[in-house]
Amino acid sequence: MTSISLWKRKTRSTRNIQNKTFDTIENRVSFYQSTSMKHKTLFDKIWDAHVVESVDATQDILYIDRHFIHEVTSPQAFSGLRERQVPLFRKDQTVATADHNVPTINQHQRITEPLSRIQVETLTKNCAEFDVNLYGLGHPNQGIVHIIGPELGITQPGMTIVCGDSHTSTHGAFGTIAFGIGTSQVEQVFATQTLLVSKPKRMRINISGELNPGVYSKDLILYLLSKLTAGGGTGYFIEYAGSAIEKLSMEARMTICNMSIEMGARGGLIAPDEKTFDYIKGRDFAPKGEDWDKALAYWKTLKSDQEAEFDKEYHFDAAEIEPMITYGTNPGMGIKISERVPTRIDSAKPESFQNSLDYMGLEPGQELLGMPVQNVFIGSCTNSRIEDLRIVANFSKGKKVNPNVRAMIVPGSQRVRKQATEEGLDRILIEAGYEFREAGCSACLGMNEDKIPAGEYCVSTSNRNFEGRQGPGARTILASPLTAAAVAIHGKIVDARELV
Amino acid sequence: MEKIEIFTDTGVPMPMEDIDTDQIIPARFLKAIDKLGFGDNLFYDWRYDKNNEPNPDFVLNNPIYSGKILVAGKNFGSGSSREHAAWALHGYGFRVIISSFFADIFKGNALNNGLLPITVSPEYLDHLLQKITENPKTPITVNLPEQYVRIEPDGEKMSFDIDDYKKMCLLNGYDDIDYLLSLKDKITEFEKNRSYVAPPLR
Numbered sequence: 001m002t003s004i005s006l007w008k009r010k011t012r013s014t015r016n017i018q019n020k021t022f023d024t025i026e027n028r029v030s031f032y033q034s035t036s037m038k039h040k041t042l043f044d045k046i047w048d049a050h051v052v053e054s055v056d057a058t059q060d061i062l063y064i065d066r067h068f069i070h071e072v073t074s075p076q077a078f079s080g081l082r083e084r085q086v087p088l089f090r091k092d093q094t095v096a097t098a099d100h101n102v103p104t105i106n107q108h109q110r111i112t113e114p115l116s117r118i119q120v121e122t123l124t125k126n127c128a129e130f131d132v133n134l135y136g137l138g139h140p141n142q143g144i145v146h147i148i149g150p151e152l153g154i155t156q157p158g159m160t161i162v163c164g165d166s167h168t169s170t171h172g173a174f175g176t177i178a179f180g181i182g183t184s185q186v187e188q189v190f191a192t193q194t195l196l197v198s199k200p201k202r203m204r205i206n207i208s209g210e211l212n213p214g215v216y217s218k219d220l221i222l223y224l225l226s227k228l229t230a231g232g233g234t235g236y237f238i239e240y241a242g243s244a245i246e247k248l249s250m251e252a253r254m255t256i257c258n259m260s261i262e263m264g265a266r267g268g269l270i271a272p273d274e275k276t277f278d279y280i281k282g283r284d285f286a287p288k289g290e291d292w293d294k295a296l297a298y299w300k301t302l303k304s305d306q307e308a309e310f311d312k313e314y315h316f317d318a319a320e321i322e323p324m325i326t327y328g329t330n331p332g333m334g335i336k337i338s339e340r341v342p343t344r345i346d347s348a349k350p351e352s353f354q355n356s357l358d359y360m361g362l363e364p365g366q367e368l369l370g371m372p373v374q375n376v377f378i379g380s381c382t383n384s385r386i387e388d389l390r391i392v393a394n395f396s397k398g399k400k401v402n403p404n405v406r407a408m409i410v411p412g413s414q415r416v417r418k419q420a421t422e423e424g425l426d427r428i429l430i431e432a433g434y435e436f437r438e439a440g441c442s443a444c445l446g447m448n449e450d451k452i453p454a455g456e457y458c459v460s461t462s463n464r465n466f467e468g469r470q471g472p473g474a475r476t477i478l479a480s481p482l483t484a485a486a487v488a489i490h491g492k493i494v495d496a497r498e499l500v
Numbered sequence: 501m502e503k504i505e506i507f508t509d510t511g512v513p514m515p516m517e518d519i520d521t522d523q524i525i526p527a528r529f530l531k532a533i534d535k536l537g538f539g540d541n542l543f544y545d546w547r548y549d550k551n552n553e554p555n556p557d558f559v560l561n562n563p564i565y566s567g568k569i570l571v572a573g574k575n576f577g578s579g580s581s582r583e584h585a586a587w588a589l590h591g592y593g594f595r596v597i598i599s600s601f602f603a604d605i606f607k608g609n610a611l612n613n614g615l616l617p618i619t620v621s622p623e624y625l626d627h628l629l630q631k632i633t634e635n636p637k638t639p640i641t642v643n644l645p646e647q648y649v650r651i652e653p654d655g656e657k658m659s660f661d662i663d664d665y666k667k668m669c670l671l672n673g674y675d676d677i678d679y680l681l682s683l684k685d686k687i688t689e690f691e692k693n694r695s696y697v698a699p700p701l702r
Contacts, residue, residue: 061680076583089684180605182581182586188680196680200604230518231574294696352515447528464520464522
């Protein structure tokens with residue numbers, strides 16, 4: 001049977017589904033009219049504005065404004081289009097870059113690793129065939145997909161944004177519904193610019209006050225993860241709010257939204273404000289002239305109504321937060337840098353907890369301060385923006401990386417790298433003993449050559465401390481750029497606040 | 501997509517919690533441009549030692565355990581959105597994963613690939629793991645039409661939830677994309693009627 005006749009046959013049966021669940025949709029509509037129609041959360045406002053159709057009690061056809069793609073999760077989706085003989089529906093809402101698999105040295109040369117080369121070349125071929133805008137290797141706009149979207153002004157408030165990458169949640173910092181998808185869904189967005197998705201529940205995390213000196217948004221999100229655990233956000237879309245969030249820069253907000261997925265949440269967002277608008281204004285794809293005024297008028301409506309209800313709500317005080325590090329093998333296993341490794345945690349069975357410590361080579365009750373570290377990685381979609389590089393350079397100026405440490409800094413994009421060079425940060429970092437690399441995901445996931453040797457520790461500004469994430473047997477300790485910079489200089493876990 | 505209906509098979513126990521997709525399929529194996537062969541590298545870093553020899557302590561290398569049903573600790577499939585994790589599990593031969601809690605993106609990816617994620621209570625999960633450990637040949641029935649799991653021959657029918665639409669897709673082997681393609685006119689209509697649209701990218 002050809003794919004088209006198969007498609008027609010399937011279409012008929014799926015229509016039956018709609019009829020069958022019609023009553024439920026009615027119930028759902030009346031539910032919304034009676035409750036959240038009047039007082040909506042920011043999440044609801046954006047979601048509801050993108051619903052093409054409701055399928056049943058929980059699932060909607062959601063329209064997607066922007067689709068980012070990269071070399072690892074797109075090839076099979078392009079193949080799917082070819083097999084079905086379906087065109088790419090909205091190529092002007094699709095942007096591609098090569099990031100996961102690319103080397104971070106000698107990017108002007110041919111990629112030496114054959115499988116990586118084939119994957120990157122396949123992206124180039126696919127983008128040419130389907131006429132997708134590609135910022136590939138060598139392009140001045142190339143970089144980690146979640147760095148370049150905001151940087152180019154592609155990411156704008158009120159949008160729905162997807163990418164075949166779980167850290168798509170990063171874009172939520174601009175007041176967007178942004179989430180990671182699988183490759184089947186990449187194909188669905190290619191073919192129809194929509195997805196069939198269930199609507200998550202709403203969670204709000206309020207953080208009042210102000211972060212203490214030497215404490216960064218990375219510490220804040222690691223703190224939230226340690227409280228809510230690695231599964232604590234599953235089934236929810238999070239809104240981060242409160243005075244501590246409002247005071248953060250856009251870069252710092254992106255770090256927080258980026259790691260929403262580490263709580264299992266579909267995504268996390270922050271209501272746009274003047275900082276958001278200032279960040280976007282003038283960027284390559286930002287609205288201009290009359291379009292800007294129109295956009296701004298819309299963006300200013302994007303906040304949760306005061307009476308809007310959330311399914312779950314948490315309150316934290318920013319003053320409670322100290323520099324954080326992880327000791328285990330999921331990002332929820334974090335402690336204040338001055339604390340000892342716990343002897344047990346409520347969120348894990350004793351065997352799972354012990355396995356995790358065994359992998360990390362740590363003992364319950366052990367102090368981490370003073371522990372020798374062999375590697376420092378500063379990079380990834382979590383912390384590789386110009387602000388992060390400035391923090392590291394500022395701390396490292398006139399100092400030397402400890403001779404027992406290999407320290408690597410990988411700017412998130414070519415533009416970040418260029419700006420760092422213009423500001424003279426590259427010189428400071430290279431003089432201190434850092435390897436100053438070209439843009440890519442690099443040792444965050446070790447798909448390219450940038451891997452941490454088995455058994456060694458790496459204090460990393462990335463987002464995941466899973467077993468083998470940075471290379472088979474590698475032991476990852478997540479931390480803020482400041483903590484990582486201090487560890488690089490001292491060769492051991494140190495509290496940077498005592499050194500500044 | 502392969503259909504799932506009713507079958508009885510044995511289970512493979514993996515009581516570890518928070519099994520993330522980096523464990524299911526490590527990133528260095530994501531370089532393929534098709535969907536084939538990922539099963540060979542399923543759980544690679546647990547399954548093989550550093551000399552690429554099978555690790556005798558790992559459950560998939562223990563011939564006592566076999567079957568199409570993986571029974572795993574809570575928060576299965578967390579982390580990366582890589583659909584390769586679902587391809588690897590399916591490619592290896594699993595058709596059902598039973599856990600007390602699944603990560604969101606993984607669950608969707610599994611359903612899109614003929615792999616049924618079944619959420620049971622933590623107590624039932626412990627019970628099931630215990631039964632399999634006591635007798636690795638314990639037959640387990642998975643009945644999708646009636647939405648239950650049962651330890652044979654005399655266990656109680658443990659019901660599970662699944663969205664109606666997704667159930668229909670699995671029973672018939674349908675993909676979401678067929679449905680979405682049938683809505684193209686509506687999608688175009690939706691695009692015309694939007695109150696605010698961001699300027700195009702080129």
